[in-house]
Amino acid sequence: MFIKSFAAKIFAKIVVSKIRKWSQNPIEAQQKVFKTLISEAKNTAFGKDHNFDAIQSPADYAKKVPIRDYEELKPYVDRVVSGENDILWPGKPLYFAKTSGTTSGAKYIPITKESMPHHVEAARNAILCYINETGNADFVDGKMIFLQGSPEMTEKNGIKLGRLSGIVAHYVPKYLQKNRMPSWETNCIDDWETKVDAIVEETKAENMTVISGIPSWVQMYFERLRTKTGKDVGDLFKNFQLFIYGGVNYEPYRAKFESLIGRKVDSIELFPASEGFFAFQDRQEANGMLLLLDSGIFYEFIEAEHFFDENPERLTIGDVKIGVNYVMIVSTNAGLWAYNVGDTIQFTSTKPYRVIVSGRIKHFISAFGEHVIGKEVEQAMQEAIQQHGFSISEFTVAPQTNPKDGLPYHEWFVEFESEPESLQQIENTIDKAMQQQNSYYLDLIEGKILQPLQIRTLKKSSFTKYMKSQGKLGGQNKLPRLSNDRKIAEQLISLQD
Structure with missing residues (x-):
């Protein structure tokens, strides 16, 4: 066994022990996050406008802070983008994660020095949970590829901005830098098809053990590998052991992936977003992903079928039920307050709290009242x-x-x-x-x-x-x-x- 994989198993035990502590005390974990958020932000412009000084409980919060989407929060975000201090969170953000908006053009989602570590730690901890559960750590000695956006960033009023995946690329631990692919230069290629071809050239002769990305784009990478080499991905990468994905359901792609790979490989599902890293699959056989209740995010939930009511009930973690379709509302240490991320989720377990992503509140079919998600x-x-x-x-x-x-x-x-x-x-x-x-x-x-x-x-x-x-x-x-x-x-x- 190599030193890196041996150390990973020890580290995995420590991290899993910490996760168990808060996951076994979910309401307490969320109360602690809530109090910290309100206390830290009470002197910001948003905190003063919404009388954070008088907020003692989630019920108080629900009365004083209305649910907002990006368009509704935009007046505050615009002030942050223009360079003002202490607007949504103390000081200024470290970054803006730039995403495409619908009615307002580009969206600028703040990432702060308090929120950034959680984006990195959650992805790391998902892998460590897998190592602790399976005992398999050999893959950490091989090459890993993360199909993502360009790590290049621009600057706006002293704050760097870029795609979330590109921002996170700057935080890959030093001990993984030698294992990480593709090269920085290839990762910076803007045209996706050109980029995939370059990745194929760089990786086809390497010992790839972990591959990560949105399934549809990883499928394109696999197809071009097979076209280029004439081999199944599993034969080309004999030690390929783990596929990490997020963003969409893997199941519709699974049969095609297993055909392209030529065998089955383990997988880990993640639930990341520019607004926060919300959940990850903590056990291979569990249905759903562990909701991260101790990561600087306070969650509220509204039953999806009542979301468009005039005054829908806002539930906290202790009130939710298994199998109900909820719109997820988040307040974060990046300065998002009662923010509608747009995702709908369902709980598959409450001991611990695990979720599946059931859809988007804007993505449904109900042309005849059918409410299909x-x-x-x-x-x-x-x-x-x-x-x-x-x-x-x-x-x-x-x-x-x-x-x-x-x-x-x-x-x-x-x-x-x-x-x-x-x-x-x-x-x-x-x-x-x-x-x-x-x-x-x-x-x-x-x-x-x-x-x-x-x-x-x-x-x-x-x-x-x-x-x-x-x-x-x-x-x-x-x-x-x-x-x-x-x-x-x-x-x-x-x-x-």
């Missing part, structure tokens, strides 16, 4: 894949409200790896799974308001071409799994001509 369409697709043995590159779903003939329906846009034997059977399986999961959808089908879903097969690389047309090819960009309109659908259709 991302988790449901992904589960339905996975059941069809398991039953019929096909694989896909990508898919998304949109309502067809005005068909030429017959009743409206949900249209599934699917890029298959190869033409399936019976599209009708796949449609039937998916539709049955949707009816079993969603009672509203079932009622609409039985009531002859909707007809069963239909699949539209897409040409190879349709989704890649779509993402490229949107300037979102590669990196941390994700395709919406479903939409309540046909904007994406119509653009995908146009690419078939």
Whole structure:
């Protein structure tokens, strides 16, 4: 055993012991975070505007601090961006994580000296939990690749800004620098397809043991490796042992990955965002990711079906129930207050608190009151894949409200790896799974308001071409799994001509 892997096992035991302490006392952990946040920020502009001095409890907080999304918090963020001190958090941020906004152009999410360590430690701790559980630490002696955005940063009024994944790249521990790939120069390539080709050249002869990234983009990397070398990824990288991913559900991609790799490898799911690192998979056999309750983030939860009510109830960690779809609201030591991240989650466990990401509050289909969410369409697709043995590159779903003939329906846009034997059977399986999961959808089908879903097969690389047309090819960009309109659908259709 090499020294690095031996040390990793010892360190893993220490870290897991610390995690158990707060995870076994979740309400106490969140109370401590809450009090610290309010105390630290009471003299900021935001704290004074919202009378933080008078806040003693989460109930007080809910009365004084309304829920905001980025657009609503933007007046404060603009003051931080312009260089003012003590606006959302004491002093100035270390960085802005720059992301693409919807109505306000670029979004600038602050990252402070207090919040930055949690982004780094959470990813590290996910790996250490895996090492402690499995006893497998040999991979730390091999090469690791993290498919991410460029680490290059610009500066705005004395504050550095860049993509979150690029910012985090500056914090890779020294003991991993020699193991880390691709090279700095390759990581700085802007064009994604050029970057992937360069990564293939750099890594094809290396001892790759850990590969990390959003599944759709890692799939592109694997496909080009196989095209370039003529080998399965598992034969090319004989010691490849661990796939780390986040951002989207891995299950729809799993069959294709195992085909490209030629064997099964362990995986770890992460739940990172510019706004904070929220959860990671702490056990291989557990359903869901451990919600990080001791990492400078105070959580509130609103039942998704009541989110758009005039005054929805804001729950804290002790009030949540397993299986309910919640909108997650965060307050952080980066200066985000009662902030709607946009994600919906469901708890799979409360001892400890584990979650799955069920979708986005803005990404749903309810053109007829069916309230279909991302988790449901992904589960339905996975059941069809398991039953019929096909694989896909990508898919998304949109309502067809005005068909030429017959009743409206949900249209599934699917890029298959190869033409399936019976599209009708796949449609039937998916539709049955949707009816079993969603009672509203079932009622609409039985009531002859909707007809069963239909699949539209897409040409190879349709989704890649779509993402490229949107300037979102590669990196941390994700395709919406479903939409309540046909904007994406119509653009995908146009690419078939």
